[in-house]
Amino acid sequence: MSVKQISVFLENRPGTLYNLTKTLADGGIDLRAMSVAETKDFGIARMIVDDLDKAATVLKEAEFVNSLMPVIAVAVDDVKGGLARVLDEFAKADVNVEYMYSALASKATGQAYMIMRVTDTEAAEKTLSDMNVRLVRQEELAEM
Amino acid sequence: MAEHYYQPEIETMPREQMKELQDEKLRVQVQHVWDNVPYYRKKMEEKGVSPEDIHGQEDLKKLPFLSKADLREAYPYGLMGKPLKDCVRIQSTSGTTGKRVVAFYTQHDLDLWEDCCARAICAAGGTDEDVCQVSYGYGLFTGGPGLNGGSHKVGSLTIPTSSGNTERQIMFIQDLSATILCCTPSYAAYLGETMAEMGLKPEDIPLKAGIFGAEAWSEEMRRDIENTLGIKAYDIYGLTELSGPGVAFECSEQNGMHINEDHFIAEIIDPETEEVLPEGSEGELVFTAIDKEAFPMMRYRTRDICSLSRKPCSCGRTHVRMAKPKGRSDDMLIIRGVNVFPSQIETVLLNNGYPANYQIIVDRVRNTDTLDVQVEMTPEMFTDNIGEIEERQKTLVEGLKSMLGLKAKVSLVAPKTIARSEGKAVRVIDKRKI
Numbered sequence: 001m002s003v004k005q006i007s008v009f010l011e012n013r014p015g016t017l018y019n020l021t022k023t024l025a026d027g028g029i030d031l032r033a034m035s036v037a038e039t040k041d042f043g044i045a046r047m048i049v050d051d052l053d054k055a056a057t058v059l060k061e062a063e064f065v066n067s068l069m070p071v072i073a074v075a076v077d078d079v080k081g082g083l084a085r086v087l088d089e090f091a092k093a094d095v096n097v098e099y100m101y102s103a104l105a106s107k108a109t110g111q112a113y114m115i116m117r118v119t120d121t122e123a124a125e126k127t128l129s130d131m132n133v134r135l136v137r138q139e140e141l142a143e144m
Numbered sequence: 145m146a147e148h149y150y151q152p153e154i155e156t157m158p159r160e161q162m163k164e165l166q167d168e169k170l171r172v173q174v175q176h177v178w179d180n181v182p183y184y185r186k187k188m189e190e191k192g193v194s195p196e197d198i199h200g201q202e203d204l205k206k207l208p209f210l211s212k213a214d215l216r217e218a219y220p221y222g223l224m225g226k227p228l229k230d231c232v233r234i235q236s237t238s239g240t241t242g243k244r245v246v247a248f249y250t251q252h253d254l255d256l257w258e259d260c261c262a263r264a265i266c267a268a269g270g271t272d273e274d275v276c277q278v279s280y281g282y283g284l285f286t287g288g289p290g291l292n293g294g295s296h297k298v299g300s301l302t303i304p305t306s307s308g309n310t311e312r313q314i315m316f317i318q319d320l321s322a323t324i325l326c327c328t329p330s331y332a333a334y335l336g337e338t339m340a341e342m343g344l345k346p347e348d349i350p351l352k353a354g355i356f357g358a359e360a361w362s363e364e365m366r367r368d369i370e371n372t373l374g375i376k377a378y379d380i381y382g383l384t385e386l387s388g389p390g391v392a393f394e395c396s397e398q399n400g401m402h403i404n405e406d407h408f409i410a411e412i413i414d415p416e417t418e419e420v421l422p423e424g425s426e427g428e429l430v431f432t433a434i435d436k437e438a439f440p441m442m443r444y445r446t447r448d449i450c451s452l453s454r455k456p457c458s459c460g461r462t463h464v465r466m467a468k469p470k471g472r473s474d475d476m477l478i479i480r481g482v483n484v485f486p487s488q489i490e491t492v493l494l495n496n497g498y499p500a501n502y503q504i505i506v507d508r509v510r511n512t513d514t515l516d517v518q519v520e521m522t523p524e525m526f527t528d529n530i531g532e533i534e535e536r537q538k539t540l541v542e543g544l545k546s547m548l549g550l551k552a553k554v555s556l557v558a559p560k561t562i563a564r565s566e567g568k569a570v571r572v573i574d575k576r577k578i
Contacts, residue, residue: 005528009521009558039533044530063560117528
């Protein structure tokens with residue numbers, strides 16, 4: 001049960017990130033989670049949004065190069081060592097986390113949502129299920 | 145200081161006499177080419193010209209042009225005027241197989257080339273008392289071999305350092321008291337900066353003159369080099385097709401380069417109409433080599449834009465002077481002395497699966513040319529994996545390096561950011577202030 005993340009190519013200079021968020025705002029898109037990875041001359045903004053299809057259309061119209069990428073959203077207990085516990089099991093299952101960032105935490109459930117790109121989604125899902133760790137659905141993220 | 149010539153009788157020959165000499169050599173050369181270069185003979189026949197029609201340089205305009213395209217078509221032997229067994233050397237231009245020029249030389253051709261370089265060294269004040277350090281590259285590039293031969297002819301002690309290894313260059317200049325430096329102007333500027341950083345003052349540096357060419361440089365750059373090295377800096381011009389450096393050179397006036405007219409007849413043409421322009425006009429420089437044997441270029445279009453002047457020169461040389469070329473009539477760029485065509489960059493992009501949507505930005509930072517190739521990111525190329533994108537960037541840099549022989553920077557830019565004028569992308573932005 002992976003969720004879809006939108007990755008956008010950005011030049012690494014002032015204003016490009018603003019243009020991206022402005023475009024999304026004007027298109028009525030709500031960001032649920034976001035991270036920016038950078039190199040010397042370009043960057044990739046990775047986002048979870050409330051309306052995937054609409055976001056893809058809006059970005060395409062504004063000529064942002066983007067791609068959809070399956071990631072998993074993991075509901076990690078918001079306690080000390082909560083994330084470490086999950087990653088420990090991933091390591092044992094030989095699942096590599098390529099990158100990770102956090103979404104808004106949910107106070108109500110006492111959990112933090114971590115967005116992860118892993119090498120083996122299936123293995124990660126099985127590990128989490130064995131651990132009784134919940135995966136967060138796309139709709140749930142959208143409504144957060 | 146009295147003006148010093150290598151071949152005074154030729155270099156100061158009155159114009160009338162020179163014209164007679166040129167006309168005679170031209171007639172012989174046209175016959176030589178007609179008899180020995182079928183490629184050019186065919187061109188002449190197509191134009192309906194035969195050697196009998198050429199009496200002197202006023203008839204030059206009847207002859208067909210040769211261009212880089214002809215050199216490519218006739219590569220490698222098609223424009224030779226002598227059998228291989230009479231040739232003793234080749235030299236070659238930078239660039240790729242497709243654009244590479246391979247020029248052949250008989251011993252006679254080498255001698256006349258080295259004489260030309262010797263004249264340039266003497267015009268810069270060089271004598272057999274001097275120590276001449278040749279820091280141009282040796283090998284296929286004409287810079288090193290040309291000045292090396294010229295320096296021998298003058299009788300200067302020659303230090304064949306070739307290019308690179310700056311520390312060793314400076315050590316030889318200091319330890320062996322080099323008085324004349326031959327290299328590209330950008331390398332001279334770099335040597336000057338390095339020596340200044342080492343705390344050397346102009347008066348501590350034994351050099352007195354420099355002969356710099358193979359790339360464009362400004363008067364401002366000349367002053368910088370002259371000040372940091374404490375020398376007088378002379379310009380030299382040439383191209384492999386015609387021999388190499390020494391086709392023209394500066395004298396103490398530093399006001400235009402004297403063309404070695406006993407070997408090369410210069411014309412200025414309109415690059416569009418190909419018509420010969422009146423004296424003093426600015427246009428494309430065209431050369432006819434009138435006594436080269438192995439590689440006899442006839443009306444060769446250099447693509448360099450400049451003008452010629454027959455105003456008398458205080459140095460006493462009577463040979464016509466060409467102004468520093470202002471630019472080119474094709475899209476060739478000279479970057480760090482290397483010839484670069486945008487089409488070569490396009491080829492590398494296409495070979496690597498990129499769209500041919502790019503922009504080349506050339507700049508000069510601290511007297512060194514920089515080449516930045518900007519490529520627009522496309523949905524097909526884009527991936528969420530940074531490592532993969534960087535890997536592709538690296539492959540492109542390597543592809544450019546092997547195509548151009550130059551290290552370029554590759555920048556990925558957002559789609560539609562490359563400036564377009566009237567729908568047509570501006571491919572080259574040359575920010576160098578030369």
